[in-house]
Amino acid sequence: MSSDFRAFPADPATAARLGRLGLDYRVLSPDDHEALTAWSQAEHRGFHHPRPTPETLEREGALLQDRRVQGVYDPGLGDAIPVATVASWPTGLSVPGGRSVDGWAVAAVTVAPTHRRRGIARAMMQAELANAVTAGAAVAVLTATEATLYGRYGYAPAARAATLEIDRRRVEWAGAEAPGRVRFVTDAAGFRRTAGQIVRRQVARTPGEIDRWPALVDRVLGLEDPAGEPARATRVARYDDERGQAHGFVSYRIARDGMGAGVLEFDFLAAASDEAEAALWRFLLEQDFVSTVRARLRSIDEPLRWLLADQRAITTTIGDHLWLRILDPVAALEARRYEGPGSLVLELDDPLGHAAGRYALEVSARGVAEVQRLDGGADASSTTRAATAPTRRSKPAHGLRLGVDALAAMYLGDARASLLARAGRVEETGPGSLAVADRLFATNRAPRLSIWF
Numbered sequence: 001m002s003s004d005f006r007a008f009p010a011d012p013a014t015a016a017r018l019g020r021l022g023l024d025y026r027v028l029s030p031d032d033h034e035a036l037t038a039w040s041q042a043e044h045r046g047f048h049h050p051r052p053t054p055e056t057l058e059r060e061g062a063l064l065q066d067r068r069v070q071g072v073y074d075p076g077l078g079d080a081i082p083v084a085t086v087a088s089w090p091t092g093l094s095v096p097g098g099r100s101v102d103g104w105a106v107a108a109v110t111v112a113p114t115h116r117r118r119g120i121a122r123a124m125m126q127a128e129l130a131n132a133v134t135a136g137a138a139v140a141v142l143t144a145t146e147a148t149l150y151g152r153y154g155y156a157p158a159a160r161a162a163t164l165e166i167d168r169r170r171v172e173w174a175g176a177e178a179p180g181r182v183r184f185v186t187d188a189a190g191f192r193r194t195a196g197q198i199v200r201r202q203v204a205r206t207p208g209e210i211d212r213w214p215a216l217v218d219r220v221l222g223l224e225d226p227a228g229e230p231a232r233a234t235r236v237a238r239y240d241d242e243r244g245q246a247h248g249f250v251s252y253r254i255a256r257d258g259m260g261a262g263v264l265e266f267d268f269l270a271a272a273s274d275e276a277e278a279a280l281w282r283f284l285l286e287q288d289f290v291s292t293v294r295a296r297l298r299s300i301d302e303p304l305r306w307l308l309a310d311q312r313a314i315t316t317t318i319g320d321h322l323w324l325r326i327l328d329p330v331a332a333l334e335a336r337r338y339e340g341p342g343s344l345v346l347e348l349d350d351p352l353g354h355a356a357g358r359y360a361l362e363v364s365a366r367g368v369a370e371v372q373r374l375d376g377g378a379d380a381s382s383t384t385r386a387a388t389a390p391t392r393r394s395k396p397a398h399g400l401r402l403g404v405d406a407l408a409a410m411y412l413g414d415a416r417a418s419l420l421a422r423a424g425r426v427e428e429t430g431p432g433s434l435a436v437a438d439r440l441f442a443t444n445r446a447p448r449l450s451i452w453f
């Protein structure tokens with residue numbers, strides 16, 4: 001991936017398109033603190049958040065140093081605050097097989113209500129795909145405020161998230177006794193390093209997670225603004241194995257309405273082992289004077305119901321969360337592991353052009369893929385490989401015809417090809433191809449992204 005992702009210029013096609021609307025599209029310099037502050041104010045306004053405090057602006061300014069920050073300006077307003085914002089950065093995305101693919105994260109997409117529906121967001125989103133390609137990313141990723149925004153650019157939901165609501169009074173633990181113990185973290189700053197290691201171990205064992213930025217651990221540990229109300233309401237507990245090694249932690253809060261029992265909420269439980277995850281769940285579920293436990297951004301195949309005697313204690317709501325866009329099918333498909341052996345030809349449709357073409361996927365018995373572009377596209381490396389590859393690879397018996405968004409939905413194992421076929425989103429080009437695709441792309445762990453970004 002390109003390390004100077006903040007240095008390349010604003011996408012010329014987008015700059016020209018917005019220029020025709022009388023607007024100025026710019027990349028902000030990391031040293032231009034005034035412009036970054038104005039950009040943050042626009043972003044807060046765009047997401048309907050309160051005006052940021054000087055402390056918030058300072059924190060966000062530090063985070064933006066690691067991002068490519070772009071704004072759209074309306075010179076007619078004579079205003080330093082942009083009318084549209086977007087920020088992006090290179091990130092690893094964990095994929096099946098415990099590996100990672102080069103990705104491009106896109107966030108903070110806002111357009112001022114005074115400038116909506118003129119095509120500004122579309123122009124910025126197309127530019128981000130171009131930026132991702134320039135940076136050498138195989139995929140682009142984002143989390144969305146609304147599910148109707150990003151399909152038009154080739155993104156699809158690739159890892160869903162579950163909100164679990166558990167009726168505490170019905171909880172009876174049916175799982176094994178954990179050999180280690182749960183204890184409170186009383187020195188959050190001292191726990192920072194260990195927490196970061198646990199998070200990295202969780203990311204590595206879960207497809208769909210993106211690389212974290214250091215400030216994220218500080219936020220969940222309540223270190224960002226320790227005197228602030230959210231941090232004071234936060235408690236952190238860790239799970240240590242029999243040898244005293246930490247393998248998981250949870251950051252949670254309990255809200256009480258008057259004199260009634262509390263509602264325990266959490267959206268950050270990081271565990272590097274199933275044992276740690278189960279033990280932390282038990283700790284959360286067995287708290288007295290709590291009526292409900294609410295967990296957000298959990299996996300859609302959480303083992304929790306098999307740890308409780310009464311599965312009806314849990315109410316589950318599932319929604320889209322991680323949105324993925326494949327830009328380089330060769331690099332993306334070769335990055336993950338499969339349930340091999342097998343082969344497939346993928347005929348990819350991509351209205352925006354980036355990934356359109358025919359690709360042969362050949363998976364070895366060990367689940368390692370080699371991908372060739374069959375139609376002589378612009379990808380020089382894959383064309384070269386196609387020229388030198390053994391001929392037996394050019395005639396796989398099975399194939400699919402699908403959109404680039406359907407491949408994104410299948411990529412991490414979230415949607416099976418046969419399910420997408422039932423919705424008319426995938427078509428098999430030869431009998432038995434859907435079954436082959438279902439087997440190859442199957443994963444033993446549902447993809448999950450445990451944060452918003």
Ligand SMILES: CC(=O)SCCNC(=O)CCNC(=O)[C@H](O)C(C)(C)COP(=O)(O)OP(=O)(O)OC[C@H]1O[C@@H](n2cnc3c(N)ncnc32)[C@H](O)[C@@H]1OP(=O)(O)O
Nearest residue numbers: 107108109110111116117118119120121122142144145148
């Ligand atoms: C990755 C992230 O950051 S997610 C955050 C997204 N941002 C927000 O939710 C903040 C509040 N909303 C906004 O700032 C704006 O309304 C945005 C960014 C969603 C849209 O900005 P606009 O400049 O109005 O969008 P633009 O005019 O470029 O529209 C692009 C396309 O999206 C469609 N669209 C725009 N907003 C919506 C919406 N809320 N729901 C459905 N479709 C929409 C348009 O109809 C248009 O479709 P088409 O080009 O296929 O015909």
